[in-house]
Amino acid sequence: MARAYIGGRGQAATKSTSFVDVEEYTIDEALETFILSKEAEGVRSRTIEEYRHYKRYLKMFLEEYQYKVNLINGLSAKIICEYIIYLKQTKKAYEGIANREKESAGLSVNTSNIRLRTLKTMCNFGFKEGIIQTNPVSNIKLVRDDEQKEVQGLNDEVLNKLLSQFDTREYAQWRDKVLILLLLDTGMRINKAVNLQVSHIDLKLLTIHIPSETAKNRKGRDVSITREVGKLLQELHMEISNYFGDCEYVFFNAYGEPFTADAFRRRLNRKNDKMG
Template sequence: MAKKVMRKLGRGKGAGATQKNNQKPVNMSLNDMFERFMLYKKTEGLAKDTIESYYTTYRWFREYLGSDLERDEITLDVFRDYIDFMLNEKGISPVTANVRIRTMRTFIRYCYLENYIDFPIHERFKPLKTKQDTLESFTPQEVKKLLSLVDESTYTGFRDKVIIYILLDTLVRCRELINMKRENVDLQTGAIKLEASDTKTKKSRIVPLSARTIRVLKEYMDETEDFGSEWLLVTYEGEQMANNTIRYRLTELGEKAGLTNKRVSPHTFRHTGSLFYIMNGGDPFSLQKILGHSDMSMVRKYIQMTDDTVKRQHNTFSPLKSVFN
């Protein structure tokens, strides 16, 4: 009779399990632990924006605390009270609170695994449940209105137009946009190469350009050639544009257009372009490649449609058309 093989449940060594450090606990304050955590994070090759977001999130937490915490003061109640403070005193939305909660959970999990704290506190405070709302996007009419308010007679105005065209056509993130280099723009083939160091996934990718964007971009590149800058999008002085400058310019344009009910941001253009891509007949698999997502579930979030959009699509592609046309 064959011997029954008994296997332990769970993941063992070599199967992706994270092992807890069982050395003698080190007596450090929460600030000291965070500094150790950030030293570790910097060895992971994370983007500068990601590193800064860790510092920002911890600064908000420290402002709530008002002081440092000793090892024995780091308890579950501290984090539960912080969540209550964000929601009920600061009026922060659950979606925004979840960004902070996830970051703090990552930090506290690290502290537990390194044996800085005794208990897996991170397992007891989790992200809040939120409704799966349709991601915000513009209508074609709203995009046209934004473009109509651009003053192309000025350098900054024409640059705003170029930025909107690139955002909507290539679906890139803001960080990817400001790090585009002139040498990586190929107007002949109609594509821009995003270097691995500049993408969220740390993988290089090629984003295609439509003929309309190529024409606008060629004019802009000819106009800025004398700056001698390696960067595609530059200031008056030929310096690389800042993330905040692009966001400010788009927000200002949105206010002029009266779009007070929507956030006019690079990410809204990313959502909008993804939705338009599918509505114009694009497939989700090529969209996934353009967006640079490894998980199709993220693509699904980008192409959520409103009820009105679904209705229009159904009128165009109703299955009955195959029967009666």
């Protein structure tokens, strides 16, 4: 806790002189205050979890580069610029995550900017609330991408080659293929697709309802599916129900537990490596 003297310039301390306690927040406290405010606003738990990851990434950088910065007011524009350079040139994607860590150093421009935007949002909040005395990100710009690389789609030949790799006699591979066909059919995000509930599927109208509480823009909507994909989803759910009883969800692992997006990504990456 820092103590600030409030009084007339050159005046001796009198009864009218006062001392005001100015609270100094640690980086942890300041960023956690921001996160708690977002929880109070009703931000989704997944987003809150990501905020905590971004807080941890910043602290790891400060520790790795031996910055003896504990208070949020010690976080300067110079440190943040060095953090950006670290993300662009040194940090490895998925570092510490088995089977996903990249050999090459440096995160993509998009990933770097996601982390930077979150840090800017946190600092702007802290400055507005009086937690930070000087906003260190006020003049920090997002990372520019001069190459403007376009994401390449998969052509029919590659997709057919991928789909032919799955042995549908095996449950896990059949489930993965159905999930891929669902993603291709609807454009759903993987996290939404693996959490698909059977009650959200309308086989008569051939639609899938995405509730407002799970939609990214908080607007519920219906997406169309083909009859073929609808039939596959129905067959997959029946298969699971026969083994594990009445199930609310469509996608499960072989142990009757909910199938996760990360598990699907790992399996798909293994297919990708096998295909070259």
